[in-house]
Amino acid sequence: MRAVNKSKSEETRGRILSAALHLFRERGFDQTTMREVAKEAGVALGSAYYYFESKETIVMAFYHQAQDKMVAAIDEALPKQKGLKARLRTILDVKFEHFEPNRKFLGALLAHTADPKNPLSPFSEETRDLREKDAAQFAMALENSGVKVPDDLKPDLPNLLWMFQMGLILFWMYDRSPGQKRTAVLVDKSLDLVVSLIKFSGLPLMKPVRRTVLDVVHAVSGD
Amino acid sequence: MRAVNKSKSEETRGRILSAALHLFRERGFDQTTMREVAKEAGVALGSAYYYFESKETIVMAFYHQAQDKMVAAIDEALPKQKGLKARLRTILDVKFEHFEPNRKFLGALLAHTADPKNPLSPFSEETRDLREKDAAQFAMALENSGVKVPDDLKPDLPNLLWMFQMGLILFWMYDRSPGQKRTAVLVDKSLDLVVSLIKFSGLPLMKPVRRTVLDVVHAVSGD
DNA sequence: CTCTATTATTGAACATGTTCAAAATAGCAT
DNA sequence: ATGCTATTTTGAACATGTTCAATAATAGAG
Numbered sequence: 330m331r332a333v334n335k336s337k338s339e340e341t342r343g344r345i346l347s348a349a350l351h352l353f354r355e356r357g358f359d360q361t362t363m364r365e366v367a368k369e370a371g372v373a374l375g376s377a378y379y380y381f382e383s384k385e386t387i388v389m390a391f392y393h394q395a396q397d398k399m400v401a402a403i404d405e406a407l408p409k410q411k412g413l414k415a416r417l418r419t420i421l422d423v424k425f426e427h428f429e430p431n432r433k434f435l436g437a438l439l440a441h442t443a444d445p446k447n448p449l450s451p452f453s454e455e456t457r458d459l460r461e462k463d464a465a466q467f468a469m470a471l472e473n474s475g476v477k478v479p480d481d482l483k484p485d486l487p488n489l490l491w492m493f494q495m496g497l498i499l500f501w502m503y504d505r506s507p508g509q510k511r512t513a514v515l516v517d518k519s520l521d522l523v524v525s526l527i528k529f530s531g532l533p534l535m536k537p538v539r540r541t542v543l544d545v546v547h548a549v550s551g552d
Numbered sequence: 553m554r555a556v557n558k559s560k561s562e563e564t565r566g567r568i569l570s571a572a573l574h575l576f577r578e579r580g581f582d583q584t585t586m587r588e589v590a591k592e593a594g595v596a597l598g599s600a601y602y603y604f605e606s607k608e609t610i611v612m613a614f615y616h617q618a619q620d621k622m623v624a625a626i627d628e629a630l631p632k633q634k635g636l637k638a639r640l641r642t643i644l645d646v647k648f649e650h651f652e653p654n655r656k657f658l659g660a661l662l663a664h665t666a667d668p669k670n671p672l673s674p675f676s677e678e679t680r681d682l683r684e685k686d687a688a689q690f691a692m693a694l695e696n697s698g699v700k701v702p703d704d705l706k707p708d709l710p711n712l713l714w715m716f717q718m719g720l721i722l723f724w725m726y727d728r729s730p731g732q733k734r735t736a737v738l739v740d741k742s743l744d745l746v747v748s749l750i751k752f753s754g755l756p757l758m759k760p761v762r763r764t765v766l767d768v769v770h771a772v773s774g775d
Numbered sequence: 776c777t778c779t780a781t782t783a784t785t786g787a788a789c790a791t792g793t794t795c796a797a798a799a800t801a802g803c804a805t
Numbered sequence: 806a807t808g809c810t811a812t813t814t815t816g817a818a819c820a821t822g823t824t825c826a827a828t829a830a831t832a833g834a835g
Contacts, residue, residue, distance in 0.1 A: 341783080515771040597815080
């Protein structure tokens with residue numbers, strides 16, 4: 330009985346999460362009140378706070394859930410792609426595909442991007458785990474891409490690609506063009522640029538430039 | 553009597569603004585309540601909202617005020633500096649100097665950086681004016697710097713520098729190192745990088761790279 | 776099975792940004 | 806001055822995220 334059914338507690342938590350995501354998707358994050366969430370889940374207001382410490386934490390729970398799925402999808406799709414551009418694009422495609430139905434409320438998370446003190450910021454201590462798992466996938470995309478990455482750049486490149494991804498997701502989030510066409514254009518053009526930069530960076534001539542860039546990167550991320 | 557004293561209305565507005573900024577500086581933005589602001593200004597709560605449409609609008613009013621001062625300070629200091637790095641640094645120094653006493657609450661504005669729908673975001677429609685005035689000063693810094701900027705890059709470079717500045721300010725905002733030492737290091741290193749990039753960008757060989765970068769920039773800013 | 780401690784649930788109370796209708800005041804034309 | 810309008814001022818009421826003390830349900834020990 331324990332192994333088959335989720336515990337009652339888990340089930341309640343799940344009901345609250347579903348109710349919330351359902352309402353968020355329908356009406357958006359700001360337009361949905363915690364009282365509505367509780368009502369739709371069939372619990373009292375206080376229960377919602379027993380399971381989720383804040384409204385935004387619910388979105389965070391969604392994000393954890395989504396990441397598991399995305400990691401799986403990427404692990405499956407990546408080996409089929411050869412070139413670096415194709416491999417990076419695969420990651421981005423999976424992300425956008427999973428985020429698409431949730432555009433209306435994901436903004437609630439991304440709005441705090443710039444505030445590392447906010448637990449929901451992609452740069453916060455609390456989201457470090459998500460961040461690192463994400464970066465690991467970029468490392469994987471680089472691995473068998475056939476592109477030689479200079480040794481001094483290797484440790485930082487996955488993080489740089491992660492930031493690049495964040496920029497694109499942010500742009501997509503606020504892209505009001507039909508079907509986010511503009512994001513598609515940007516993804517394509519910026520991927521070209523990024524891939525070129527990575528390839529160029531390997532040229533012997535580029536050593537000093539790389540050094541300067543890495544100096545800056547390290548200054549930003551705290552030595 | 554009208555020309556000498558500010559109108560009564562202006563005076564009240566000013567009193568509310570001062571009270572608010574005083575409290576913000578002392579206690580921080582979030583810790584200060586609108587009721588406290590009203591009390592300190594000697595008006596009813598409703599009056600604060602008669603003059604400022606929201607709590608955050610007050611910070612915005614500060615920003616407008618500050619920008620006037622900063623523009624003046626930069627206009628005065630810029631002609632004394634010759635090289636591009638020195639000229640850019642002058643702008644940044646003025647900014648940091650003016651922001652320093654307000655670190656505690658400026659974060660309230662910057663936290664919304666990533667949300668262009670928020671009126672207070674540096675990327676919002678509402679802050680366009682501030683943004684453009686700011687970019688104009690970077691254009692000025694480039695003018696007599698002795699650095700030749702390629703024609704195709706010229707229209708976008710001030711905006712790129714503005715974004716560079718935003719990044720630095722954001723970093724400074726959340727830099728917890730004593731005296732924001734780390735920001736100082738970052739400013740120095742990244743200025744070197746930026747200046748090198750601008751100089752390099754002029755080389756004939758760089759034409760295709762410039763094109764790609766500009767393509768990306770235009771994709772971002774909406775053609 | 777009974778008692779006890781842990782877990783879950785409840786809804787009222789709170790804090791605070793914001794709105795708004797009513798009241799006070801000021802400006803001004805007649 | 807008298808009345809009329811626009812501006813300013815007020816504080817109560819509202820909405821909503823969040824807290825919390827009280828209560829109920831559950832599980833585990835004996």
